Amino acid sequence: MLERANKTLICSVAYLDIVGYSSRPVPEQMRLKQRLNDIIAASIKDIPLPDRVMLDTGDGAALCFLGDPEEALFAILACRDILREMEQVEPLNMMLRMGINLGPVKLIKDVNGQPNLIGDGVNTGERVMSFAEPGQIMVSRSYVDVVSRLSQEYGQLFQYHGLRTDKHVREHEVYEVCMSSASSPLLAQALHSRRSTESKRDAAIVGTEAAQADSAQDKRAAAAWRENPKLIYGALAALVVVVLAGSLYFGSPHPTQPMTGTASGPESPAAADKQVAVSEPAKSGAENQAGAEKPKSADETAATASATAAYIAIAVSPWGEIYLDGRKKGVAPPLKKLQVVPGKHIIEIRNTDFPSYTETVEVKAQDTVKVKHRFQ
Numbered sequence: 001m002l003e004r005a006n007k008t009l010i011c012s013v014a015y016l017d018i019v020g021y022s023s024r025p026v027p028e029q030m031r032l033k034q035r036l037n038d039i040i041a042a043s044i045k046d047i048p049l050p051d052r053v054m055l056d057t058g059d060g061a062a063l064c065f066l067g068d069p070e071e072a073l074f075a076i077l078a079c080r081d082i083l084r085e086m087e088q089v090e091p092l093n094m095m096l097r098m099g100i101n102l103g104p105v106k107l108i109k110d111v112n113g114q115p116n117l118i119g120d121g122v123n124t125g126e127r128v129m130s131f132a133e134p135g136q137i138m139v140s141r142s143y144v145d146v147v148s149r150l151s152q153e154y155g156q157l158f159q160y161h162g163l164r165t166d167k168h169v170r171e172h173e174v175y176e177v178c179m180s181s182a183s184s185p186l187l188a189q190a191l192h193s194r195r196s197t198e199s200k201r202d203a204a205i206v207g208t209e210a211a212q213a214d215s216a217q218d219k220r221a222a223a224a225w226r227e228n229p230k231l232i233y234g235a236l237a238a239l240v241v242v243v244l245a246g247s248l249y250f251g252s253p254h255p256t257q258p259m260t261g262t263a264s265g266p267e268s269p270a271a272a273d274k275q276v277a278v279s280e281p282a283k284s285g286a287e288n289q290a291g292a293e294k295p296k297s298a299d300e301t302a303a304t305a306s307a308t309a310a311y312i313a314i315a316v317s318p319w320g321e322i323y324l325d326g327r328k329k330g331v332a333p334p335l336k337k338l339q340v341v342p343g344k345h346i347i348e349i350r351n352t353d354f355p356s357y358t359e360t361v362e363v364k365a366q367d368t369v370k371v372k373h374r375f376q
Helices: 026-043 070-089 120-130 141-147 183-227 229-251 269-291 298-308
Strands: 008-018 052-056 060-065 096-109 115-118 137-140 158-165 171-177 310-317 320-324 327-332 337-340 343-351 354-363 368-374
Touching: 008 026, 008 070, 008 120, 026 060, 026 070, 052 115, 060 070, 060 096, 060 120, 070 096, 070 137, 070 141, 070 171, 096 120, 096 141, 115 120, 120 137, 120 171, 137 141, 141 171, 310 320, 310 327, 310 343, 310 354, 320 337, 343 368, 354 368
Parallel strands: 096 137, 310 368
Antiparallel strands: 008 060, 008 096, 052 060, 096 115, 137 171, 158 171, 310 337, 320 327, 320 343, 343 354
């Protein structure tokens, strides 16, 4: 994560504030703080560690997501639902004020050497959170503009609340996250799709770990054989005994078979010719099967695809919808690179506040062409 230091990143920030925290007695503050930590841990457990940074703000926390922007929305909704469940089991009269923003940040180290974030993306996230009522989730205009274009379902979750002015006399357009009866199934479908992807990823990780464990076990077994020569000698002796017994058994006539032919006499020439006629087609089929070309393995197929692949690197500021040859591929950021077939391609970048930008590029195999644009 720290290799991204000194670089400007577009980060989605989810702010949480415990309502009335400073007016509570210290023992109660400790219980509220511990509950908030448990809620946050449960809400972000499926998000990879390199894609998130958590900041303690005293009476709350800031969750900064460096990956997909919708991670902030999923996490903040999970925090609200988990808090409701905990309050039903053990009431602490705990309420949260929540806000989400998307903006530029820089990754630094704090006085303890831990990752920290500074920048307008973090500061504006705190301002947006301050406009929320207890139990309410407010989001900034920049976050709505990006997330609502990732999926049509997301756009139906936000209700415009107008302009708000912070203590520094700076105006912010804010929206409220409204979970209506119509939007709940849509978000549930999006969450189900995301969790299915995570389950497949976890299954792949478990399979890799199992393969590594089997490999380690095989290595230990091989080492045990090398360290104990008696095992090798014993196995070789047993193999020799089995081979000798087999040769003695199959080399001598079977007790139930006569040695001088059957009662019907020796095999006739016609039967011999028939046997040769049957064996020759079988042999020809075996030769054809042996001479057939073997199918390519998965590694060979992947190597061939990698050798003919080409890439287009995307860098857009502040953001833009990316279209490749007329087909939408995503929003940059977070989209950074497209894999394409070698040849000419048309890249179109759209932003609702500016005229669209179009560029034609030609990409060769195993080459990367950069497309950069700043909307002004």
